[in-house]
Amino acid sequence: MLATVLFITLLCSSTALSSVSRRATTNLDPAWAYNASQFYRRCSQASIVIGDYLYIDGGEIYYLDDQKSPRSLPLNSTYSVSLTSTWTNRSISLNPIAKGSAPVLNGANVWPDDAGTSFYSFNGIVSQAYTTPPEPPPDQLWQFLPDGSSGSWTIVDAPNLKRLNKAGSTSGNGSSYILGGWGSWLTDSEYSSNTALRHPGGGLVTYNLDTRTWANQSIAELAPSGWSYEAEFHYLEGLQRDGLLLAMGGATAPPGPISSGGQTLNSYGYVSLFDTATGTWYNQSTTGDIPVQRYDTCSVGVQGDNGTFEIFLYGGSVVPPQTTQPTDQQSNIDLAKVSILSLPSFHWHTTALNPKHSRAKHSCNLAGNRQMIVVGGAIANVANAHQTKDPWAQGLGVFDMTELEWKDSYDPSAATYQTPNIVKQYISANGQYPTTWDSQTVESWLSAKAAPNPTSSSSPASSSPASNGGSGSSNTGAIVGGVVGGVGGLLILGSAFFYRRHQRSRRIGRQSLNSEELITRDQEQPHGDASSMVDMTSHPEELAATEPRTELPGMPVGFATPAAKEAAHGAHELP
Numbered sequence: 001m002l003a004t005v006l007f008i009t010l011l012c013s014s015t016a017l018s019s020v021s022r023r024a025t026t027n028l029d030p031a032w033a034y035n036a037s038q039f040y041r042r043c044s045q046a047s048i049v050i051g052d053y054l055y056i057d058g059g060e061i062y063y064l065d066d067q068k069s070p071r072s073l074p075l076n077s078t079y080s081v082s083l084t085s086t087w088t089n090r091s092i093s094l095n096p097i098a099k100g101s102a103p104v105l106n107g108a109n110v111w112p113d114d115a116g117t118s119f120y121s122f123n124g125i126v127s128q129a130y131t132t133p134p135e136p137p138p139d140q141l142w143q144f145l146p147d148g149s150s151g152s153w154t155i156v157d158a159p160n161l162k163r164l165n166k167a168g169s170t171s172g173n174g175s176s177y178i179l180g181g182w183g184s185w186l187t188d189s190e191y192s193s194n195t196a197l198r199h200p201g202g203g204l205v206t207y208n209l210d211t212r213t214w215a216n217q218s219i220a221e222l223a224p225s226g227w228s229y230e231a232e233f234h235y236l237e238g239l240q241r242d243g244l245l246l247a248m249g250g251a252t253a254p255p256g257p258i259s260s261g262g263q264t265l266n267s268y269g270y271v272s273l274f275d276t277a278t279g280t281w282y283n284q285s286t287t288g289d290i291p292v293q294r295y296d297t298c299s300v301g302v303q304g305d306n307g308t309f310e311i312f313l314y315g316g317s318v319v320p321p322q323t324t325q326p327t328d329q330q331s332n333i334d335l336a337k338v339s340i341l342s343l344p345s346f347h348w349h350t351t352a353l354n355p356k357h358s359r360a361k362h363s364c365n366l367a368g369n370r371q372m373i374v375v376g377g378a379i380a381n382v383a384n385a386h387q388t389k390d391p392w393a394q395g396l397g398v399f400d401m402t403e404l405e406w407k408d409s410y411d412p413s414a415a416t417y418q419t420p421n422i423v424k425q426y427i428s429a430n431g432q433y434p435t436t437w438d439s440q441t442v443e444s445w446l447s448a449k450a451a452p453n454p455t456s457s458s459s460p461a462s463s464s465p466a467s468n469g470g471s472g473s474s475n476t477g478a479i480v481g482g483v484v485g486g487v488g489g490l491l492i493l494g495s496a497f498f499y500r501r502h503q504r505s506r507r508i509g510r511q512s513l514n515s516e517e518l519i520t521r522d523q524e525q526p527h528g529d530a531s532s533m534v535d536m537t538s539h540p541e542e543l544a545a546t547e548p549r550t551e552l553p554g555m556p557v558g559f560a561t562p563a564a565k566e567a568a569h570g571a572h573e574l575p
Contacts, residue, residue, distance in 0.1 A: 172235030180228030
């Protein structure tokens with residue numbers, strides 16, 4: 001699921017407010033940083049739910065100094081929040097955990113291990129809350145090992161990848177997946193020769209949780225220019241076919257490093273699906289109340305109770321920074337309405353709630369069956385927004401994804417998630433599938449219809465597991481459509497479906513983490529104003545196809561051809 005944060009200069013990274021030079025990561029943050037009565041605002045952190053705790057790592061904290069002027073500090077600690085008891089955001093205590101020698105970064109990509117008992121961290125960017133930012137730390141994969149409310153960090157390996165910013169990440173079926181990102185002098189020291197440039201990063205990077213091996217493949221089908229960042233990224237569960245990844249939103253840019261201009265926010269009027277079994281991308285158009293393009297947003301995905309999968313999109317930023325115009329402020333406030341994409345109908349719904357505040361550079365997590373816990377965030381793109389105190393105590397908000405209402409409290413005994421009524425009502429009136437499929441292959445994946453096969457009278461019954469995925473369990477859900485060929489085919493399909501349901505009896509909602517990161521050793525980009533980074537008048541066109549393909553049916557406007565991309569950047573394969 002972009003994934004999703006974009007411009008480093010937005011509020012939470014203002015060096016003008018900084019009062020910190022290099023700080024030792026062995027020290028805990030001062031008590032006021034996690035004291036509810038003194039809390040002011042936090043943002044740009046990573047967060048994840050593991051077992052009975054929500055963990056918050058990295059990012060920046062804002063506070064008022066003795067002269068009542070706002071100051072920012074990079075957060076040196078990892079924090080745990082108990083999920084075993086009821087709490088409100090005014091009563092909850094955040095428990096600080098020393099990071100030791102683990103790096104202090106903004107917006108890392110984090111994902112659980114295959115057992116769901118620990119988590120990994122890679123990517124991220126050095127905070128500009130330092131008076132003088134330190135050198136980026138070595139490109140290492142770290143693992144956090146919980147111990148009750150505490151825990152410790154340890155180095156796992158040093159992949160031959162550059163650290164990136166703004167990559168999308170998700171995990172499932174024994175692997176984690178990291179999509180795109182960009183690099184700069186604050187992500188990797190190899191970019192230090194030009195602090196004004198950002199470099200396009202990576203492809204689709206896969207980390208096998210069982211073998212602890214990395215793989216990286218080109219995303220030329222998705223983004224021929226080499227630029228894909230800020231995307232929301234999700235592993236889809238509970239649908240007709242397992243092993244599908246969904247990317248939506250985010251941004252792209254022309255080929256090569258950039259210093260200003262040219263970036264385009266992608267439309268939510270389509271999503272891109274990646275089949276881990278075959279390594280191919282396909283697009284599917286969406287309908288309904290399509291959200292406005294944005295960056296610095298977050299989302300969570302959860303398996304529905306009626307054969308659906310819902311993605312909840314919240315917050316973000318759309319207008320150039322450093323503006324106080326009421327109309328621009330309202331544009332960002334409107335993004336705080338929660339939007340819901342339901343699959344396989346590919347239809348967008350917007351909640352009826354009318355927010356009063358915008359929120360960007362936050363993170364979202366699924367917890368307690370049906371609750372989306374939102375952590376931190378800044379007011380989106382408004383001058384001096386750092387001078388406003390977060391209306392949420394401790395920067396924590398809780399959204400009930402079934403009742404579609406905000407709360408200031410967490411309930412560990414909340415009922416199991418049920419698809420919201422607005423989604424069920426739409427499906428009841430219009431059916432579970434879109435009226436138009438952009439690809440017969442996608443239709444075969446997500447409906448009971450078998451994919452056409454021009455060389456055989458029957459479609460394949462299953463696909464082999466993804467080459468980089470799995471941790472000892474097979475890709476049991478990778479059944480394409482149905483098996484054509486009479487009773488025998490129906491028996492195979494029914495048996496595979498029963499087995500998949502049995503294997504997936506423990507439902508886990510996956511989340512997309514908005515991060516800031518990832519790349520192989522040959523790319524980069526800058527950290528300029530959003531006004532120079534986003535072309536709000538250009539939108540990627542929605543791609544269509546009437547025949548099954550092994551690549552995307554088309555490309556968004558402004559993309560270079562795959563050949564041009566490869567000529568500019570070379571293949572995105574690990575050495």
